[in-house]
Amino acid sequence: MANSGQTDTAALVAMLSERAAVNVRLALVVDAQQWRLHHGQVTLDDDAPVKERAWRYSTATFLELCLPGPTVAALLQGDDQDVHGLHVVSPSPPSSSASTYQLRGQEEWGRVTTPWPRTEWTISRDASTPQPSYGLLVGDGPSFLNFDQALSAFLHQRPHDSTPGRSDLWRIVLPQREGWLSRITIGADLLTTIVDGEALDGAVLELSWAAGNECQSVDGAGAYHFPLPHGLAHDSLLMLRRADQWLDWRSFPAPTYGRARDASVVWEQPGPELELLLANGEGKYLECKQEVPEGDSRKKMLKTIAAFASQDGGTVLIGVRDDLQIVGLPEKPTVDKQELQVVGMIRDGVEPSPPYESRVIDHDGKKVLAIEVSGGDQMYAYRDRASQRPEFYVRVGPNTVPARHHEIAAGFRQAPTATTI
Known part of the structure; x- marks a missing residue:
């Protein structure tokens, strides 16, 4: 995550106090016969009018409304306030500083994704x-x-899931719309990016890689092109910046581990992406299978998926031999049926359900099934069909091995216990 740090809470209180009105969402809970603030979310966005909502229950109340900036500032520093007919008791922050994050466009954090960068x-x-x-x-x-x-x-507006619980008392979001990369298309010999923004004067687009870089001046919103005579280099970085300050960026590392898909990046020809994925070979984050596994091979794949989810994530490619030759999935049964077969294996053999995505990559007419597993911040078990006993595994280099007792214990200690927000 880029540009993280700390900000004095007093500076945030001052920033909110100067605003005539701010958009807020408040979650209140009953505590000792009074309404206590459990979580407050502030959006500093004048372009996003609030549609007021109020959900009221005997033990909880959820409010979305526009409040005067000084009222929200008072709540932030722990002063009780009357809000929407309720007397809200606000706890003082346990720390004098707030964690600060500068996020690029399309970066998901805490279940929030925006097209433009933001500070949180x-x-x-x-x-x-x-x-x-x-x-x-x-x-x-x-x-x-x-x-x-x-x-x-x-x-x-999403169902609760098993992602790690968050413990934020306050979350404040400030959109950064000076400039952003709204869409990037990567072809075999050309990268095209659509630039948008409200203050692009003096901005520069830079595509950099290990052996060099190329820059273009930005004269307004629109499409910009970078020729790729040798294809997109591994670990390339596309940045929209002004002087030494970045406005937005995207990186294109060799994608050797499971990750969330970036909706703004379109691989016009998926082949180059698969070649990047295979660039580093099988290892801690990549496992290859020639075909949908059966028997012991099936068990090994499910153990690996459980290990990926229990650690930092990883990708299983089906249709690729151990020597990294792309052979593709067989024509029969259909690709859809093979994908459903693998999804069923994961559902029946890994507990709890791991965070993953399955997708089919087309490479020179050959279909490869990618199972992209994200790290789940808790332990995931392979459940043996015969014994129904949970088994825990970790990834060590290219091998999946049984987890040690301290690794299992550490995994359960970090499992979610707080409220997901």
């Missing part, structure tokens, strides 16, 4: 703060099984 500040909740009630929520709003589901739906 987060302030942690005191670890001793009582957790919300986990009973059913029924009232003046949609019904939910528990607080976690309601909060995820209210903030993200």
Whole structure:
């Protein structure tokens, strides 16, 4: 994550105090017969009008509204305020500083993705703060099984999942729309990027790689082209900058591990992407299978997927031999049926369900099935069909080996226990 650091909380209070109004989402819980702030999310975006919402239950209330900046600043520094007919008790931040992150466009963090870059500040909740009630929520709003589901739906319009719980008391988001890369198309011999933005004067586009770089002046929003006479080099970096300050960027490393797909990057010819994926060979983050596995080979693949999910992620390529020759999936059964077969194997053999995506890559008419597994920040087990006993594994170089007791214990200690937001 680029440009992380700390910001004094007093500076954030001053910034909010100077604004006439800000957009906020508040999650309140009942504590000792009073409404306590559990989480506050502030969006400093004058271009995004708020559609006010209020979900009210006996033990929790969720509010989305526009509030005066000084009111939100007071809540941030721990002063109680009257909001939407409720007296809100706001805890003081346990630290005098906020974690600060500068994020590029299309970068997901905390379940939020925006086309343009943004700055985010987060302030942690005191670890001793009582957790919300986990009973059913029924009232003046949609019904939910528990607080976690309601909060995820209210903030993200997405169901609660097993991603690690967050412990933010406050989250403040500031969009950076000076300039951004809205779409990048990578062909065999040309990279095209669409640049957008509100203040592009003096901006420069730079494509850099290990052996050199190329720069272009940006004279406004539009399409810009970089010839690729030798294809896209490994570990290339495309940056939109002004002097020594970046506005937005994308990197194109040899993608040797599972990762979220970037909707702004289009590989016009998927072949180069697969070649990048295979550039470093099989190792800690890559496993190749010639065909959909059966028997012991099936068991080995599922153990590897569990190990990928338990650590930093990884990719399984089906249709590639161990010597990295791309042979493609057989014509029968259909590619769709083979993909469903693998998805069923993962569903039945790995617990809990690991975070992954499956997709088919077309390379010179040959179909390769990629299973891209993200690191899940907890332990995932292979469950043997016969014994039904969970088995835990880790990746050591190109090998999948049984996890040691301390590795299993560490994995469970970091498993999610707090509220996902």
